[in-house]
Amino acid sequence: MKPSADPRRRRLLKLGLGGALAVAAGGTALRWLAGGYGSQLAPGDTPIALSPKEFAVVKAFVDALIPASGAFPSGVALGVHQRIDEEMWSAAAPMRGDMKNGLQLLEHATLLDGFGSRFTALGAEARLAYIEALLRARPGALQQVAFALKEMAYLFYYARTETWKGIGYDGPFVAIPKPPDSRAAYQALVRQGSAS
Amino acid sequence: MTGRVLGYREIAADVVEQCDVCVIGTGCGGATLGVRLAEAGKDVVFLERGGAYTKEDFDQREDNMLAKVDGGRGLDMSDDGSVQRLYGNNVGGASVHYWADSYRTPPDRLAHWAQEYGLTGHGEADLAPHFDALERDLSVHEAEPRYYNRMNQLLKLGAGRLGWRGAPVPQARKGCIGSGYCQQGCAYDAKQSQLVTHLPRAVAAGARVYADTEARALEMTGGKVSTLAAAVLDRGTGMPNGRSVRVQAKALVLAAGGYGSPVFLLRNGFKARLPAVGEHTYCNPCPMTHAIFDEEIVMFRNIPAAWGIDHFRLATMDGDRYAEGGYLLMANQLQPAELAAVLPGTGASHRALMTKLRKLGGAISWIDDVEEGSVSLDGDRARYQVPLGGGNELRIRDAFAKQARLLLTVGAKEVLFGDQRDTRITKVGEIERAVRSLAIAPGNFVFAAPHPAGGARMGADARTSVVGMDHRVHGTDNLFVADPSVFPTAPSVDPSLTIMAFACVAAAHVKASLA
Ligand SMILES: Cc1cc2nc3c(=O)[nH]c(=O)nc-3n(C[C@H](O)[C@H](O)[C@H](O)COP(=O)(O)OP(=O)(O)OC[C@H]3O[C@@H](n4cnc5c(N)ncnc54)[C@H](O)[C@@H]3O)c2cc1C
Numbered sequence: 230m231k232p233s234a235d236p237r238r239r240r241l242l243k244l245g246l247g248g249a250l251a252v253a254a255g256g257t258a259l260r261w262l263a264g265g266y267g268s269q270l271a272p273g274d275t276p277i278a279l280s281p282k283e284f285a286v287v288k289a290f291v292d293a294l295i296p297a298s299g300a301f302p303s304g305v306a307l308g309v310h311q312r313i314d315e316e317m318w319s320a321a322a323p324m325r326g327d328m329k330n331g332l333q334l335l336e337h338a339t340l341l342d343g344f345g346s347r348f349t350a351l352g353a354e355a356r357l358a359y360i361e362a363l364l365r366a367r368p369g370a371l372q373q374v375a376f377a378l379k380e381m382a383y384l385f386y387y388a389r390t391e392t393w394k395g396i397g398y399d400g401p402f403v404a405i406p407k408p409p410d411s412r413a414a415y416q417a418l419v420r421q422g423s424a425s
Numbered sequence: 426m427t428g429r430v431l432g433y434r435e436i437a438a439d440v441v442e443q444c445d446v447c448v449i450g451t452g453c454g455g456a457t458l459g460v461r462l463a464e465a466g467k468d469v470v471f472l473e474r475g476g477a478y479t480k481e482d483f484d485q486r487e488d489n490m491l492a493k494v495d496g497g498r499g500l501d502m503s504d505d506g507s508v509q510r511l512y513g514n515n516v517g518g519a520s521v522h523y524w525a526d527s528y529r530t531p532p533d534r535l536a537h538w539a540q541e542y543g544l545t546g547h548g549e550a551d552l553a554p555h556f557d558a559l560e561r562d563l564s565v566h567e568a569e570p571r572y573y574n575r576m577n578q579l580l581k582l583g584a585g586r587l588g589w590r591g592a593p594v595p596q597a598r599k600g601c602i603g604s605g606y607c608q609q610g611c612a613y614d615a616k617q618s619q620l621v622t623h624l625p626r627a628v629a630a631g632a633r634v635y636a637d638t639e640a641r642a643l644e645m646t647g648g649k650v651s652t653l654a655a656a657v658l659d660r661g662t663g664m665p666n667g668r669s670v671r672v673q674a675k676a677l678v679l680a681a682g683g684y685g686s687p688v689f690l691l692r693n694g695f696k697a698r699l700p701a702v703g704e705h706t707y708c709n710p711c712p713m714t715h716a717i718f719d720e721e722i723v724m725f726r727n728i729p730a731a732w733g734i735d736h737f738r739l740a741t742m743d744g745d746r747y748a749e750g751g752y753l754l755m756a757n758q759l760q761p762a763e764l765a766a767v768l769p770g771t772g773a774s775h776r777a778l779m780t781k782l783r784k785l786g787g788a789i790s791w792i793d794d795v796e797e798g799s800v801s802l803d804g805d806r807a808r809y810q811v812p813l814g815g816g817n818e819l820r821i822r823d824a825f826a827k828q829a830r831l832l833l834t835v836g837a838k839e840v841l842f843g844d845q846r847d848t849r850i851t852k853v854g855e856i857e858r859a860v861r862s863l864a865i866a867p868g869n870f871v872f873a874a875p876h877p878a879g880g881a882r883m884g885a886d887a888r889t890s891v892v893g894m895d896h897r898v899h900g901t902d903n904l905f906v907a908d909p910s911v912f913p914t915a916p917s918v919d920p921s922l923t924i925m926a927f928a929c930v931a932a933a934h935v936k937a938s939l940a
Pocket residue numbers: 449450451452453454455472473474475511512513514515516517518519520522523524525526527528608638639640641680681682683685686689875876877908909919920921922924
């Protein structure tokens with residue numbers, strides 16, 4: 230479903246006005262609508278910082294934003310959604326809290342914006358249309374969430390060696406990667422999480 | 426005392442230190458001050474919240490390096506998303522990921538600070554000997570033409586065609602190989618950051634550096650800081666690991682950076698006594714324009730800003746009205762993943778841009794912001810306000826227009842302003858209308874803000890400033906500030922050398938206070 234640009238934009242603007250307050254209050258209140266997301270996790274998906282629902286929203290966002298094409302793998306195939314979870318785990322608590330609330334809101338805001346279905350239940354095309362509308366909406370809570378997710382998704386995607394040939398990047402001169410200490414700490418939790 | 430650097434793995438028990446001087450922060454401010462005091466025979470202890478790294482840790486991978494050396498892992502924004510706050514979080518501070526542009530403070534700005542804000546002891550003649558020494562110690566020099574990547578060559582060419590004044594940008598480098606990974610930490614120790622200049626000298630003179638150690642609470646007796654309590658952070662989790670460092674120092678110097686020092690003062694209750702704490706802040710928001718060329722640009726290699734346009738550094742007025750300028754104009758440099766994060770568009774349109782990576786170039790400006798921001802506390806959470814309107818907006822629009830003109834003059838086929846609507850132009854005649862249509866609003870652009878200043882400004886009056894001319898916090902006996910939070914405004918050029926020169930002045934005052 231693709232509603233006409235104008236009405237959608239008007240509704241988005243209204244939602245944006247709520248700003249940080251809406252994220253704080255709305256996001257928290259929406260947490261109880263959490264059913265069923267755990268069962269949607271694919272093998273290898275192990276949210277640590279995010280709830281299964283928040284993780285599903287991130288994954289649906291990445292899936293729409295970075296599809297596979299030609300020699301480029303999709304963002305989901307490269308685990309960009311899991312990398313965003315890692316970043317949220319490493320982030321300062323207030324930032325993580327804002328993002329978690331924002332993801333809760335994003336999942337349901339599509340309904341208010343006339344998309345007829347939750348964000349994760351939309352087709353990839355409708356999700357991308359919604360993301361684009363959010364990015365172009367007036368500043369506000371949801372716009373910031375979409376903006377931050379877009380930044381992280383592209384940052385982590387093009388940081389991956391698998392994408393470099395396609396863009397003509399010859400890569401670092403230092404041969405061996407040396408991940409930050411936070412990576413090992415996070416991955417230990419992921420291993421525990423997938424074991425349980 | 427034997428100098429050493431200790432990180433969270435080495436700090437095996439709670440520590441109590443007694444010393445002459447404790448310095449919070451190891452960036453341009455803290456390290457420059459600390460080395461001077463250590464080499465003068467003072468017993469110096471540094472506390473640094475971030476990790477201690479060496480060139481072997483700088484693997485040139487963008488996401489790895491953001492996580493290691495950037496404050497907030499590079500993702501911190503101001504409160505409403507108006508700017509992206511870039512700052513250091515490691516031994517050596519932001520100098521480890523800076524571009525190494527090394528300007529002296531322009532004399533007109535020092536004169537302005539003296540006339541408008543009453544600064545003394547920080548004039549051109551006072552700072553000149555410090556600049557001489559710093560330039561020597563950091564090998565500051567003009568880069569030879571072989572260090573100009575194509576974007577810098579084009580910037581110079583365009584400036585010539587347009588009649589805009591420019592010059593080589595002084596560089597703090599020695600033996601640079603032109604890899605282009607300045608922002609990821611120099612894997613060759615060629616960039617003359619604090620990590621390879623002042624800090625090793627300070628340690629050789631006996632200073633102890635506690636990395637992964639966050640300074641938290643001051644214990645005061647009257648106007649005197651008696652003890653500083655700090656928590657050791659586990660670098661893996663970012664959380665306190667239960668160890669503490671307590672420092673009893675004759676003098677305590679706050680050099681936690683322009684974003685960090687005002688927050689430290691707020692958390693320690695100074696706002697009640699000094700209302701200017703957290704006020705009058707600046708950050709040089711950086712509008713950037715991207716361009717698609719027919720030729721290869723490869724902006725991600727070589728020195729980021731080898732040659733710069735200073736023609737518009739000072740704003741000019743038409744009577745009472747702003748006419749133009751108020752920024753530096755440079756070639757932009759972003760590595761691929763960071764470029765991807767700031768490019769406009771989504772899905773197929775974004776991918777189409779990324780596949781042109783080698784032909785993408787761009788320009789960037791640091792706006793000499795005139796509208797003041799502020800930082801405050803909401804509970805324990807720091808809230809940064811950065812206004813984009815008023816005089817800041819006028820300067821941002823003008824910078825966009827000049828960047829576009831320059832890029833089109835040197836052959837750009839398409840110029841992108843980077844806004845969420847993905848405004849693009851192909852002709853000079855389209856600039857005015859396009860720039861007028863841009864919404865200069867939070868969330869519409871990624872304005873990097875790498876040069877925080879103010880928040881603990883210098884002045885004679887405790888009602889309107891935080892530190893005196895001797896860098897001492899008003900009403901205290903032994904608490905000093907030595908970083909850009911003491912600046913009354915932004916310095917109108919990249920700030921590192923100004924921060925260091927001010928820190929030299931501060932060091933002399935701290936030393937005198939110990940006598
Ligand atoms: C990408 C980028 C490029 C830049 N390029 C240039 C350039 O080319 N030329 C130029 O002149 N300037 C440049 N700058 C700006 C310049 O790097 C900084 O202005 C300068 O390094 C700041 O020095 P500082 O000592 O004030 O603060 P910082 O370098 O930020 O140091 C402060 C230190 O204090 C620590 N700290 C904070 N709070 C605490 C606490 N509570 N306890 C313990 N430690 C604490 C921080 O971890 C940090 O390491 C650039 C900045 C960035 C981000």
